[in-house]
Amino acid sequence: MDFNDIIGHDNIKNNLRNAIRNENVAHGYLFQGAKGIGKKRMALTFAKTLLCEKSEDNPCDTCPSCLKFESKNHPDLIVEKPEGKSFKKEQIDNIQRDIRTFPYEGNKKIFILEDIDKMTKEAQNSFLKTLEEPPSYVVIIMTVINSYSLLPTIVSRSQLIKFNQIENSLIEYELKNKYNKDEKQARFIASFSNGIMGKALKLCESEEFKVLREDLIEIIDDLINKEKFRVFTFSDFFEKNKENIDDIMDMMLIWFRDLLFMKEIVNEDLIINKDKISILTNECQKIPKDKIHDIIKVVKRTKNDINKKVNFQLAIELMLLKIQEV
The missing domain is CATH 3.40.50.300 (P-loop containing nucleotide triphosphate hydrolases)
Structure with a gap:
């Protein structure tokens, strides 16, 4: 060393x-x-x-x-x-x-x-x-x-x-060359880690995080596809993973940010969830741009409410219902 x-x-x-x-x-x-x-x-x-x-x-x-x-x-x-x-x-x-x-x-x-x-x-x-x-x-x-x-x-x-955050490109390079991550995986982890190498390495080795992300993406997809009767089942996922709620809310914000970027037809290189591009493309066709803006506001407000120690279950259920409403 x-x-x-x-x-x-x-x-x-x-x-x-x-x-x-x-x-x-x-x-x-x-x-x-x-x-x-x-x-x-x-x-x-x-x-x-x-x-x-x-x-x-x-x-x-x-x-x-x-x-x-x-x-x-x-x-x-x-x-x-x-x-x-x-x-x-x-x-x-x-x-x-x-x-x-x-x-x-x-x-x-x-x-x-x-x-x-x-x-x-x-x-x-x-x-x-x-x-x-x-x-x-x-x-x-x-x-x-x-x-x-x-x-x-x-x-x-x-x-x-x-100590300030380091460039995502440095983290991405390290993950690809020393930890054998493919380009799409390295890009997501580097972007999600927000310039913090220790967080990137932890996520890189965490099977729990991979499962968490896959489950969350499935829930978001069901919400966009208007699976109305499953909202309260979805809230169980958030309760079960309460200790990881900051990561979950950040993943949601990044996901809807990607949808917004796809609506605006920006450079595909800016998409963070590039490994899930087929799901994003499908969802992008089902949800208007102004509704994505509304969802991002709802998620940000819910994250802020949770940090203020409001009733956790109520905050999550309201968020899920509002996402379906839009």
């Missing part, structure tokens, strides 16, 4: 490598970005490079330090994440104690703290003292989805690095 194995985030990779080359590594880093976007992988690669005995800005993969790192047995790498919903006081105490202990090997000791926003305010205040005056050999890399929940002083004492 080295920087060349990380897809996208070129500016971040270059900045971190330059910091190592120029001996300008900060004591505290705050990696901010969506879940699955690559924060932890970047943190681990950065840590591995800092601990490497030979290389200047990329791990050599052959020195004793790199070998210990790959076997997850390096004494100077400490990775901590919340136990349950938050960091426990014992964890913070242990981290602070370990920070004051000299490296066992080399001249660096690296701490990777995941989901730092799950520290209580009390724990953040306690940890802040360490972050303000860390020993010279310590590098602390913290990850967070959003830094707004952190104490401003923790953010100001760290070098904030924001």
Whole structure:
């Protein structure tokens, strides 16, 4: 594992490598970005490079330090994440104690703290003292989805690095060349993942997601074909897959977006569900453009209502009935 194995985030990779080359590594880093976007992988690669005995800005993969790192047995790498919903006081105490202990090997000791926003305010205040005056050999890399929940002083004492979504084309290329997905599969997964490589890889390997998508497409097709008496049966699917409701609603929005694009006769390359083009073509002939617009509004409104914790079953049943009405 080295920087060349990380897809996208070129500016971040270059900045971190330059910091190592120029001996300008900060004591505290705050990696901010969506879940699955690559924060932890970047943190681990950065840590591995800092601990490497030979290389200047990329791990050599052959020195004793790199070998210990790959076997997850390096004494100077400490990775901590919340136990349950938050960091426990014992964890913070242990981290602070370990920070004051000299490296066992080399001249660096690296701490990777995941989901730092799950520290209580009390724990953040306690940890802040360490972050303000860390020993010279310590590098602390913290990850967070959003830094707004952190104490401003923790953010100001760290070098904030924001991870943005990577280009779909990079994800698509990776899925085709390393994970043997055909062009249509790779395109759908890349587009649905919204620039988040971790999500793409998870979906790529998930049989459950494939079944979920097929079942949903069948339900949408039945709704468009006015299978009126099955609406309440369809709602059981949503209830059963409640924990995946965000993905389900997003798939619905993408599906109707594709129908809209087909109505407008746009470039077929813009169609995300390209592997289901025959179903889309058939549905496109049965539903007017203005009705597709109405359905998209209904789905968006339902997604918003669900996020506001309204009655789930009622929201879903109303959505399904409205889709049939239009």
